[in-house]
Amino acid sequence: xxxxxxxxGNGRYIGRTASFTVYSDxxxxxxxxxxxxxxxxxxxxxxxxxxxxGGMVESARIAITTPGEIIRSIRVDPTYKMRKLKITGLALxxxxxxxxxxxxxxxxxxQAAFLKAAEDALxxxxxxxxxxxxxxxxxxxxxxxxxxxxxxxxxPAGFGVPYHQAAQLREEVxxxxxxxxxxxxxxxxxSASHSTVNFNTGILKQSGDIERRFSALFESLQDxxxxxxxxxxxxxxDKHWLVGPAARAxxxxxxxxxxxxxxxxxxxxxxxxxxxxxxxxxxxxxxGNEIYSSFAIVNSIITDGSPECAKISDMHGSGTGASRxxxxxxxLFCYLSLKNDKVEKIEFCSPSxxxxxxFEQSMPGNVFTDFHFNWESFGIWxxxxxxxxx
Numbered sequence: 027x028x029x030x031x032x033x034x035g036n037g038r039y040i041g042r043t044a045s046f047t048v049y050s051d052x053x054x055x056x057x058x059x060x061x062x063x064x065x066x067x068x069x070x071x072x073x074x075x076x077x078x079x080g081g082m083v084e085s086a087r088i089a090i091t092t093p094g095e096i097i098r099s100i101r102v103d104p105t106y107k108m109r110k111l112k113i114t115g116l117a118l119x120x121x122x123x124x125x126x127x128x129x130x131x132x133x134x135x136x137q138a139a140f141l142k143a144a145e146d147a148l149x150x151x152x153x154x155x156x157x158x159x160x161x162x163x164x165x166x167x168x169x170x171x172x173x174x175x176x177x178x179x180x181x182p183a184g185f186g187v188p189y190h191q192a193a194q195l196r197e198e199v200x201x202x203x204x205x206x207x208x209x210x211x212x213x214x215x216x217s218a219s220h221s222t223v224n225f226n227t228g229i230l231k232q233s234g235d236i237e238r239r240f241s242a243l244f245e246s247l248q249d250x251x252x253x254x255x256x257x258x259x260x261x262x263x264d265k266h267w268l269v270g271p272a273a274r275a276x277x278x279x280x281x282x283x284x285x286x287x288x289x290x291x292x293x294x295x296x297x298x299x300x301x302x303x304x305x306x307x308x309x310x311x312x313x314g315n316e317i318y319s320s321f322a323i324v325n326s327i328i329t330d331g332s333p334e335c336a337k338i339s340d341m342h343g344s345g346t347g348a349s350r351x352x353x354x355x356x357x358l359f360c361y362l363s364l365k366n367d368k369v370e371k372i373e374f375c376s377p378s379x380x381x382x383x384x385f386e387q388s389m390p391g392n393v394f395t396d397f398h399f400n401w402e403s404f405g406i407w408x409x410x411x412x413x414x415x416x
Contacts, residue, residue: 027146027147027346027347027348028146028287028347029051029146029286029287029288029348029349030051030052030053030348031051031052031053032046032052032053032054033052033053033054034052034054035047035049035052035054036049036050036051036052037049037050037051037052038050038266038267038280039266039267040269040350040357040359040375040380041267041269041357041359041375041376041377041379041380042056042375042379043056043359043361043373043374043375044056044373045361045373046361046373046375048350048359048375050285050286050350053348053361066091067093067098069093070091070092070093070098071091071092071093072089072090072091073089073090073092074087074088074089074090075087075088075089075090075397076088076106077103077106077107081181081182081398082398082401083178084407084408084409085106085107085408086102086103086104086106086408086412087102087103087106088100088101088102088103089101089103092394095393095394096391096392096393097389097390097391097392097393097394097396097397098390099386099389099390100385100386100389100390101386102382102385102386104378104379104382104408104411104412105412106412107408107412108412108413108414109409109412109413109414110413110414110415110416111124111128111413111414111415111416112124112416113125113369113372113415113416114369114370114371114372114416115368115369116368116369117367117368117369118144118338118341118364118367118368118369119217119338119339121140121369121372122137122140122141122216122217122338123217125137125140126211126212126213127213128374128409128410128413128415129376129407129409129410130211130213130409131171131174131211131407131409132167132171132353132354132355132407132410133167133211133212133213134160134163134164134166134167134212135164135167135351135353135354135358136358136360136374137160137163137212137215137216138160138163138164138289138349138351139288139349139350139351139358139359139360139374140349140360140362140372141156141160141216141336141338142160142288142289142347142349142351142360143347143348143349143360143361143362144338144341144347144362144364145341145347145349146288146345146347146348146349146362147343147345147346147347147362147363147364148341148342148343148345148347148364149341152290153334153336154290155333155334156333156334156335156336157289157290158327158330158333158334159223159333159334159335159336160289160351161289161291161294161323161327162223162323162324162327162328162333163207163212163215164289164351164352164353165320165321165323165324166199166202166203166206166320166324167203167212167354168316168317168320168354169199169317169320169321169324170196170199170200170203171354171355171405172271172313172314172316172317172320172354172405173192173195173196173199173240173317174192174196174405175310175313175402175403175405176192176243176244176247176310176313176314177189177192177193177196178402179257179306179310179399179402179403180192180247180253181398182256182398182399182402183252183253183256183399185247185250185253188243188246188247188253191239191243192243195236195239195240195243198232198236199236202229202232202233202236205224205226205229205232206223206224206225206229207223207224208224215335216335216336216338217338223332223333223335225328225331225332229328230325230328230329233321233324233325233328234325237317237318237321240317241318244314244317247310248311254307256396256399257305257306257307257310257399257403258303258305258306258307259305260305260306260307260392260396260399260400260403261305261306261385261388261389261392261396261399261400261403261404262303262304262305262388263276263304263384263387263388264276264277264304265384265387266278267380268280268356268380268384269355269356269357269377269380269381270352270353270354270355270356270357270377270381270405271309271312271313271316271354271355271356271405272309272356272381272384272404273356274298274299274300274301274312275301275302275303275304275305275308275309275311275312276301276302276304276308277300277301277302277304278300279298279300280298280356280357281296281298281352282350282351282352282356282357282358283296283298283351283352284296284298286349286350286351286352286357288349288350288351289349289351291323294322294323294326296319296323297319299311299312299315299316299319300312306399306400306403309403309404310403313405341367342367343364343366343367344364344365344366344367345363345364346361346362346363346364347361347362347364348360348361348362353377354405355377355378355381355404355405355406355407356377356380356381357375357377357380358374358375358376358377359374359375360372360373360374361373361374372415373415374410374415376410376411377410378405378406378407378408378410378411379410379411381404381405381406382404382406382411384404385400385401385404385406388400
């Protein structure tokens with residue numbers, strides 16, 4: 027492994043895989059986590075919300091402890107619809123087909139984490155042209171993902187018009203991705219059937235038009251006292267282990283794009299956008315402002331010309347690699363061991379697992395009507411938290 031060593035924990039805490047505690051600079055033995063139990067005190071009750079219910083995109087069982095309207099504690103079970111993926115024993119290109127479908131909405135992030143871990147295991151030097159391709163994919167994915175969070179925040183507020191405006195912009199970003207890569211979720215981009223990307227003459231114009239209309243929507247939401255009041259002081263949290271927009275909304279300058287060497291972002295002059303409100307509104311502001319910086323990176327790459335896709339079929343041998351990239355929701359870590367061209371061991375540390383814990387710890391003291399605003403502000407995806415990879 028080029029960037030990680032198995033030693034005593036060093037650097038900021040990222041999360042856990044099945045075998046490791048992940049820090050920004052090292053891997054340590056796993057932390058033993060006690061059972062998370064929700065019990066009602068006298069005068070309180072515990073009731074389950076979900077696993078299948080209105081207002082949530084994915085199924086999750088959520089146990090809420092309350093004496094009435096105020097939530098005292100909350101526990102999320104993402105394993106209600108646990109998926110098991112068998113990846114060990116597969117060749118790299120076959121494994122890749124599974125990896126890009128762990129969380130289809132953030133397929134590009136998983137592709138990048140896997141490819142850079144494989145590169146770390148098998149190649150002597152990083153492929154700068156591949157980095158540019160993965161950065162382009164991930165920043166377009168970040169734009170769409172952040173727009174989706176904003177769309178979901180508008181829905182519980184009853185903001186029908188902004189909700190549909192955000193949904194339309196998100197759809198147009200998906201169509202832009204499809205026109206460039208041949209698939210709106212980046213499936214097959216690095217397979218033999220997709221060796222190039224399509225930068226037609228209208229791409230920059232489309233990108234600029236989407237950004238202008240997003241800016242008008244983002245500013246109008248910030249001007250709405252009703253919308254702002256629903257988010258301010260909702261779900262406050264300030265913990266050193268936060269990741270992604272949740273960390274940057276609490277004043278931490280945590281961003282794998284600048285503190286992980288797995289993907290080279292240096293030439294894009296990226297400066298993480300920081301807020302200090304620690305609440306759902308601060309997380310909303312971080313995402314909105316990151317859309318601007320992502321558009322700047324995307325436009326820069328499109329202007330420079332077409333980067334290269336990965337040649338997975340050219341990767342051969344045995345080795346161990348690791349990578350950490352900044353998915354739209356935070357740090358995504360991949361550990362990969364290869365033997366004779368096949369996956370011997372693979373483990374991920376997903377940001378949604380960390381964000382679920384952050385959501386749980388930020389809910390006590392809030393009321394029921396705060397639930398959806400807070401949940402959506404973390405951008406949690408059960409599909410990447412409720413998955414077992416073997």
